[in-house]
Amino acid sequence: MKHISAAVRSEKQVKSLSNLGVNVILVDLSDEVAVNDAVLQHEIDVVVHTASSFDMSLVSPLITALGRRRKITGKEAYFVQSSVTTIYSVESGWPYGEVKDTDPIFEMEQQMGGSHPVRQTNLHVIKQAKEEGVTSFIILIPTVYGRGSGECRRLSVSIPAYIRTSIAHKIVYKFDQDGSPPGAHISDLAAFYAILVEKILQMEPIPSGEIGYYFAIAHTVPWWNVMQRIAESLHARGLVTSSQTQIWPSYKMAAEYLNFPLAHVRAMGASR
Numbered sequence: 001m002k003h004i005s006a007a008v009r010s011e012k013q014v015k016s017l018s019n020l021g022v023n024v025i026l027v028d029l030s031d032e033v034a035v036n037d038a039v040l041q042h043e044i045d046v047v048v049h050t051a052s053s054f055d056m057s058l059v060s061p062l063i064t065a066l067g068r069r070r071k072i073t074g075k076e077a078y079f080v081q082s083s084v085t086t087i088y089s090v091e092s093g094w095p096y097g098e099v100k101d102t103d104p105i106f107e108m109e110q111q112m113g114g115s116h117p118v119r120q121t122n123l124h125v126i127k128q129a130k131e132e133g134v135t136s137f138i139i140l141i142p143t144v145y146g147r148g149s150g151e152c153r154r155l156s157v158s159i160p161a162y163i164r165t166s167i168a169h170k171i172v173y174k175f176d177q178d179g180s181p182p183g184a185h186i187s188d189l190a191a192f193y194a195i196l197v198e199k200i201l202q203m204e205p206i207p208s209g210e211i212g213y214y215f216a217i218a219h220t221v222p223w224w225n226v227m228q229r230i231a232e233s234l235h236a237r238g239l240v241t242s243s244q245t246q247i248w249p250s251y252k253m254a255a256e257y258l259n260f261p262l263a264h265v266r267a268m269g270a271s272r
Contacts, residue, residue: 005042007051016151032061039065040072046200048080048193053141054117056124063125067132077134078200080193081125085142085182085215086264087118089271101140106210126210137196137212142182143221143268144189156186158268163230165257167239172231173254174224174245181271183221192216 005023008014017024027038029051038044039062047066052058059081066077088094093116096108106126109119122138129136148154166172184192196214199206206212227245235243248254255262 003043005038005044007038013152020151029058029061032064035061036065036068039069043069045069045073045075046078046080046197048082048197050082052121053081053083054121056121059121059125060128063128063132063134063136066134070133076203077132078137079125079129079134080137080139080196081122083122083138083140084118085140085217086267086271087116088140089181089267091267091271092116092264101207101213101215104211105213126212130209135200135208135212137208137214139193139196140213140215140217141189142184142215142217144184144186145221146185146187148186148190159226159230161258161260162227163234166230166234169257170239170241172227172234172240172242172245173248173257174227175254175266176247179223179271180220181223181268182215182217182219184216184218188218189216 003023004021005025006017007025007027007029008017009026009028011026014024014026023042025038025042027034029035039047045066047062049059049062059079063079066079069075070077086092088099093112093114095112099105099108106123109123112119114120125136125138128134143158144156145159146156148156162172192214196206224245231240231245232243234240251266252262254260255265258265260268
């Protein structure tokens with residue numbers, strides 16, 4: 001019989017999820033001992049990690065624990081890492097142009113080197129999982145939109161941040177270059193994860209490890225058009241002073257207003 005466990009960070013989340021029929025585990029993912037105990041005690045063979053795309057201290061204990069579980073039981077163990085698509089844009093320093101999940105992305109990322117935290121985490125997951133005998137997958141998440149149906153956070157990051165910032169400063173800003181970043185509705189992304197987990201549980205032979213990159217993309221997003229529609233909608237409600245967008249005076253200002261990392265803010269709004 002298969003059981004679903006949810007690792008959470010707060011008692012509030014425990015209460016929110018307890019009525020869903022899942023096993024809720026309050027655990028610090030950076031605590032290797034606690035993570036190991038959780039994986040072994042709750043007999044976890046598949047981990048879908050969505051907590052961070054760039055913090056290796058959160059993924060390493062999980063992969064190590066899965067490796068120990070595999071050695072004890074002899075069962076296959078799987079680790080699904082949630083990454084982001086923006087690292088494969090020119091704005092993030094990607095030199096290889098358009099890329100798809102059938103390309104040798106692992107080799108490309110190794111050749112690049114550098115210290116980009118998301119890229120380094122991707123490589124770390126694949127290498128450590130291989131050492132531990134754990135099957136790994138890298139899921140590359142685009143701009144996500146739509147209202148979720150879960151018990152905890154139901155809003156995505158990007159578009160709500162632009163709306164909050166626009167209302168706070170009475171202006172809708174856009175970047176000096178139009179972008180068309182990849183996108184997906186949250187329901188499509190959730191369906192993708194469900195399909196992946198189903199294939200794992202059925203032990204279907206799907207690409208993994210060094211060739212296990214998956215772009216969870218439905219379409220591209222015409223970013224200037226999105227900003228313009230936001231401006232028109234907010235202006236109609238009297239929440240901004242103009243129905244027209246303005247160019248961000250600087251990337252630093254955009255990062256501060258949106259609370260996005262300065263090094264990645266342009267890629268989040270102007271990538272193609």
